Amino acid sequence: MRADMVGHLSGGSAPLEASSLNAPESAALEFLLKLKPPCRVLIAYSGGGDSTGLLFSLASLLRRQPMPGISLAAATVDHGLRSGSAEEAENAGLLCRQFGITHHILTWRGDKPKTGIQAAAREARYRLLAQCARDIGADLLVTAHNLEDQLETHEMRKLRNPDAAGGMSEAVLIDRSIWACRPFLAVRRDDIRDYLVTNHVQWAEDPSNDNVMFERVRVRKSLAPQGAYPDFAGLAGDRKRRADLAAAFLAAHVILHAGRVAEVDLSSFDVREPGGVLALLHLIAFLGGRTHTAGRENAERMRRFAGQREETRLSIERVVLERRKQRLYITRERRSLPELVIAPSDTVVWDSRFRVRNGGGSPVSVWAGAGTQGCLPLLGGDLPADLPGSVRQRALQTEPCASDPASLQVVPIIAQFDRFVPSDLYEVANRLAILGGLAQFPEIATR
Ligand SMILES: Nc1ncnc2c1ncn2[C@@H]1O[C@H](COP(=O)(O)OP(=O)(O)OP(=O)(O)O)[C@@H](O)[C@H]1O
Structure with a gap:
């Protein structure tokens, strides 16, 4: 922690001393000092140790030293996957109330898949958190991924692709709309637990953290106790x-x-x-x-x-x-170009490349190959005349077209970043x- 950063925050009743801050507080302060006011931060708060540490450190730093224009809110996703989950989500609100932080409970409704439940829960969690952030006008989301999570991610990625080492980035943009930051990415899990114990703050243990059905848990258990970590910053x-x-x-x-x-x-x-x-x-x-x-x-x-x-x-x-x-x-x-029928008012992703909405009153078919029988081009923009013939032909044959393009709105997407x-x-x-x-x-x- 740089001394000038701490100075930046001082001026209230009890200036914060860099040397007096432990690892979680130091990381939380560094994060707060990066914010551009006005900024409302939504904490992804599971009630577990890491996010309790994040919420407690951010809230107590701001209580000791308010920063004009910076405010906190918290949201807990109730995945509804085990009995008592609604009560756990309610309980997570207790700590928020102590700090006067608004707490939102976001419930994952609808059918749950039989397989790949962790991935589906994660998808739903980020969708609900991003939606909540938009609804309350939050500028940023924060999650409490820690150094051990970072190491596990690094190991899992290495298993899939030995070149893809390095773990998570410090922030990620979700759904083109809200950035999620990870202020605890360099903080050890034990340091967060020690910090909570010292401050007499309780947290809930998630039983799925021990379930070896899940890859992350297996990777965690296979890792030797860490003396040195890879140089994640490098x-x-x-x-x-x-x-x-x-x-x-x-x-x-x-x-x-x-x-x-x-x-x-x-x-x-x-x-x-x-x-x-x-x-x-x-x-x-x-x-x-x-x-x-x-x-x-x-x-x-x-x-x-x-x-x-x-x-x-x-x-x-x-x-x-x-x-x-x-x-x-x-x-x-x-190859493998889809043919779809889009119902009125529906939006579909065609070929993972275009989001297509049917704003008309009748179903519309979308398939590939402008110029084929009854197929009218959906995309604007001309290809240059001097493109090699084979390239031009392939481009035309693989672009979407429709029986009734007038009722469709098409937005190209960048699948890997959507x-x-x-x-x-x-x-x-x-x-x-x-x-x-x-x-x-x-x-x-x-x-
Ligand atoms: N039920 C929840 N409600 C709100 N936030 C949550 C919930 N579960 C997890 N989070 C947030 O996500 C962070 C990471 O949680 P966890 O490691 O369990 O997720 P993951 O799915 O393994 O990680 P990733 O999201 O990177 O795949 C937590 O520290 C917390 O901030």
Whole structure:
């Protein structure tokens, strides 16, 4: 904690001393000092140890030293997955009341899946929290992921892709609308528990934290007690530098024709330079409608293809890469294109690439291939006349068209960033939005 940061907060009745703060308070203060007032912060508060520590540290710091324009609210999601969950959510409100913090209970209603319950609960949790943040006009969401969560995420990602080390970013944009920050990402779980015990604050233990049915719990149990942790700050710095190089590559060397054909100038592309490779992986995910960039094997195939001259075409990750001298063209491939009927007032995601709403009074069919019988183009924007014929044809054959385009509204989406944008990839996400002529992603409200 920098002394000038503490000074920034002092001026009230009892100036905070940097040396007197323990790890959770220090992290909480650092977070508060990054906020740009006015700022209403919604705490994702499960009632468990970590989020109780987060709520208690933020609330008690602000009580000791109010910051004009900064206010707190809290929300607990009741997943309704075990008996007594409603009561637990109610109980979570007690600590909030002690601090005069408004507490919202958000109930996950509707059918629950039989398999993949943790992933579904997580989806529902973020959807409900983001909706609550919008409803109450919150500027930021905070979650209490800690250093052990970070280590588990790092290990789980390594299991899937050994290159994808590094854990979570310090913030993530949810649903293009609300940023969630993770102020405790470098704070140890035991330090949070010690802090609560010292302050006589109780918390609830979640029994699912011990359920070895869940991958995260198995990974947690398999990890040896930690003496030293990976250098997460260093890894995050590397990720950010690589992402910024990718964003710069996209800005300098890529044109996106009518939002659906990428033309990449390969004359300064170097396969050993990670920024250009990452840029291509994100373009491929965008045009292929993939929620994740290619895994290790396909990323390697793409790198090999981009780095040599012999092969001219590669189908990968639902797109076709076609090379003409120093130009690389990327389009959606002609396979697995859906045909859907959209009911009046319904919104569907077509091919993971376009959100389509039927504002008319009758069902409308949407399929691929402008120019086929009775199929009228849905997208505006002309493709340039000098595109190679095969590229142009593929682009037309893979774009959506409809029997009655007049009643449909179409918004292209960037599948890998539609739900979450990690803060280190923000520039990449925005550069893709600019290339595609789409609305940019909102900035985070911190310094
Ligand atoms: N029921 C809940 N209500 C509100 N916030 C919650 C709830 N459960 C978890 N959170 C928030 O999310 C944080 C992470 O929780 P947890 O580690 O259980 O989630 P996860 O699903 O494993 O993580 P991730 O969201 O990264 O996948 C908690 O510290 C808390 O801030």
